[in-house]
Amino acid sequence: MKVLVLEDNPRLGASIHDFLVREGYTCELADTYAKARDKLLSVDYDCVLLDIMLPDGNGLDLLKLIKQENIPSGVLIISAKEALDDKIKGLEGGADDYITKPFHLTELHARLRAIYRRKNPAATNNNIISFNEINLNTDTLQAYINNQLLDITRKEFDLLMYFVVNKNRVLSKQAIATHLWGDYTDNLDNLDFVYQHVKNLRRKISQLNGTDYIDTVYGLGYRFKGAEEAQ
Known part of the structure; x- marks a missing residue:
C-alpha cells in the first residue's frame, strides 16, 4: 500500500512514517497543504492520512480537492480530541474514517487496512x-x-x-x-x-x-x- 501522511508535527509524522515503513508500506510525508497538494496531483496513493490544522491551510480543503479531482485515494482524517465538528465535516465531505489524537500506531494501522480493503475488496487479506x-x-x-x-x-x-x-x-x-x-x-x-x-x-x-x-x-x-x- 502507498500512503501519503500529511502531518505538520515533525515528531508524529516521523513516528507514523517509520512505523508504516516497518510494516512494509511505501510512505511519503508532507507537512504543508501546498506540498500535499502537489504530491496528490502527481502521484497515486492508496490512502491519505490527513491532518486538519496545517500551517498554510486546512486539511478539509484538501479533502475537497481530492473529491473534485476524482482522486481515488482513501482518506483517514487525524482530528484533535475535541474537534467533533471537524470529524463530522470530514465524514460528510467524503472521508472514509477518522482517528483522534493521541492514538496508537497499531490502531492507525488497523484503520488504514480497513479502508484499503473496503476500496479494494479483491485484495489479499494480509491482516x-x-x-x-x-x-x-x-x-x-x-x-x-x-x-x-x-x-x-x-x-x-x-x-x-x-x-x-x-x-x-x-x-x-x-x-x-x-x-x-x-x-x-x-x-x-x-x-x-x-x-x-x-x-x-x-x-x-x-x-x-x-x-x-x-x-x-x-x-x-x-x-x-x-x-x-x-x-
Missing part, C-alpha cells in the same frame, strides 16, 4: 503478523500462541505487536511508554508501569507454553529476540 508460534490479527486485535487465544488487554496486544515489529532492536522504557500512552509520559519520573506490563505479557505467554523472546537490557530497556537467537 496477520506472525513470528514463530505467535500470530497477531490486526483486524480483531487478538493474539494467538501455538494457535491458542492469548488472554491479554489492548495495551498488552499493542506491546506485543510493538516488540514483534521491532525484533532485535533495543526499546527503551520511555519509547515503549510513549508508544502505548502518548507523549504525556515524557515528563514522568517513574516508568515502573512499563515493567509491570512486560511482566504480565511474559507470564501470559508462558502459560500457553510460548517462548519468552523478551530480553531485559539492564539500564536501557528491552529487546525482542529474533528467530536466529530464539532457537
Whole structure:
C-alpha cells in the first residue's frame, strides 16, 4: 500500500512514517497543504492520512480537492480530541474514517487496512503478523500462541505487536511508554508501569507454553529476540 501522511508535527509524522515503513508500506510525508497538494496531483496513493490544522491551510480543503479531482485515494482524517465538528465535516465531505489524537500506531494501522480493503475488496487479506508460534490479527486485535487465544488487554496486544515489529532492536522504557500512552509520559519520573506490563505479557505467554523472546537490557530497556537467537 502507498500512503501519503500529511502531518505538520515533525515528531508524529516521523513516528507514523517509520512505523508504516516497518510494516512494509511505501510512505511519503508532507507537512504543508501546498506540498500535499502537489504530491496528490502527481502521484497515486492508496490512502491519505490527513491532518486538519496545517500551517498554510486546512486539511478539509484538501479533502475537497481530492473529491473534485476524482482522486481515488482513501482518506483517514487525524482530528484533535475535541474537534467533533471537524470529524463530522470530514465524514460528510467524503472521508472514509477518522482517528483522534493521541492514538496508537497499531490502531492507525488497523484503520488504514480497513479502508484499503473496503476500496479494494479483491485484495489479499494480509491482516496477520506472525513470528514463530505467535500470530497477531490486526483486524480483531487478538493474539494467538501455538494457535491458542492469548488472554491479554489492548495495551498488552499493542506491546506485543510493538516488540514483534521491532525484533532485535533495543526499546527503551520511555519509547515503549510513549508508544502505548502518548507523549504525556515524557515528563514522568517513574516508568515502573512499563515493567509491570512486560511482566504480565511474559507470564501470559508462558502459560500457553510460548517462548519468552523478551530480553531485559539492564539500564536501557528491552529487546525482542529474533528467530536466529530464539532457537
